[in-house]
Amino acid sequence: MNGRNATMDKCAICNNDLPISKEDTLVINDVPENTFNFTTKTGSLQVVSCKVCGSVQLVNVPLSHDYDVVYRSIEVSVSYREDKKRQIKRFVKSYKLHDKCMIEVGCGNGQFLDIIRETGVSKIVGIESGKDHCSECSQKGFDVIHGNIIDVLKTKKMVGPFEAFVTFHYLEHLPNPAEFVTCLYKTVKPGGVGLIEVPNYDYIEKNNIWLEFTKDHRVYYRKRTLCYLLAKCGFSIEQIEENNGGICLTAVVRKPDSSDADFASMKNQIKKDIDKFKQLIERLNGSFAVYGAGHYSQLLINMIDRQYGIKPLHIFDSNRQKVGNKICDVVVEDREETEKMRDCNNIIVICGLYNDEVCRMLSSLNKNVIKWG
Ligand SMILES: [Zn+2]
Known part of the structure; x- marks a missing residue:
């Protein structure tokens, strides 16, 4: 073994094994021990890229004691x-x-809270782990909850659930991103939205910005990595884009409405369609043929036969391979047979995507052609 050590590290995003060879590891020495507070102490970073999700992360680097305190300096640049x-x-x-x-x-210390308030949002709450920062926010009149962020989100010591969340340049500091994003998911109401911003590793890599590496950025995200993580935690991605000349990656996400998951609307539609089909057949006095022997029409014919014992007099299809097979004991006939049909005046077209094309083809027949769906 010529790699780091014998222990296989797992990816913090997708849990696959991280590469261990020397060739796959970027080692950077002389890195300041503390990213935000001045220090002369230095250490080494070992950086690897997950071959599955593309995340780039530190291995064997101890977590800073204040890793979850947010330090910002956005106000130095107008x-x-x-x-x-x-x-x-x-x-x-x-x-x-x-x-x-x-x-x-x-x-x-509320630098983004200030901006959010300036944009006219009336109800905004913050969470922050740094005590002094919280005091500063309170002095500015913000409602801020103090504590370890994961603990606060998990214990729900909050007014939420919220309709929206934002988190700027914070996710990359966390050693367990999936836990954090899952907490964000639980923090918003179904249908709620969120904005997540991180440094953009696609840009860092393209431009070889090696000075960007710090002990406190535990995971770097490519666009595909961030999409993977957000989807894994249940969010749908409304938008993901590069910002600030490419260095920032911003995703807007939505927590899907829970009713999407129980198929309520789909179940309702099945019942409605079967009823509608039955009523149509009744209007045609039970005399009908079906054009189409694909999976749409097979399913509908099967259901209507099983529930009501109703069958078409004929089934036609343009595909010769289907001709001769049976659906509910009705033999599939070739399209040319439609012209010879004398016992029935009604043809229901059930061909999915090809409905319009088939209806046009049958329009010269002098039959009552009905498009289904
Ligand atoms: Zn991974």
Whole structure:
């Protein structure tokens, strides 16, 4: 073994084995021990890229004791702050969040809370692990919950669930991203939205920005990595884009409405369609042929036969391979047979995607052609 050690590390995002060979590991020495507070102490970083989800993460690097405290310096750049304000404004406007209850997870000393308030959002709450930061936020008049963020989100010591959340440059600091994103998922109401921003590894890699590596960015995300993580935790992705010249990756997500999952609407539609089909047959006095022997028509014919004992007089199809087979004991006939049909005047077309084309083809027949679906 010429790699790091004999223990196989698992990817923090997808749980697959991380590469262990020397060739697959980037080692960076002389890295300051602390990213945000000045120190002369240094250490080494070992960086690997997961071959499955594409995440780039640190291995064998101890977690900083204050890893979950958010330090920001956005106010030193007027143009960066203006960019962020425009971005938040767009998010608030697109999802009509002005009078909705929003939470910023990892709010630091309130620099983004200030911007959010400036965009006109009336109800905004922050969570922050740094005590001094919380005091600063309170002094500015913000409602901020203090504590380890995962603990706060899990214990629900909050007013939520919220209609929206935002989290800026925080996810990359966390050693267990899936746990964090799952907590975010539980924090918003079904149908609620969120904005997540991280450094963009696609850009860092393309431009070889090796100075970006720090002990406190535990995981870097490519676009596909972030999509993977968000989908794994239940979110649907509304939008994902590069910002600030490419260095930031911003995803807007939605928590799907729970009613999507129980097929209520689909179950209702099955019942409605079967009733509608039966009524149609009654209007035709039970005399009908079906054009189409594909899976749409097979399913419908099977169901109507089993539930009501109703069968078509004929079934036609353009596909010669289907001719001669039987659906509910009715033999599938070739399309040319439609012209010879004398015992029935009604043809119901059940051909899915090809419905319009088939209806046009049958229009010269002098029959009552009915398109289904
Ligand atoms: Zn992975």
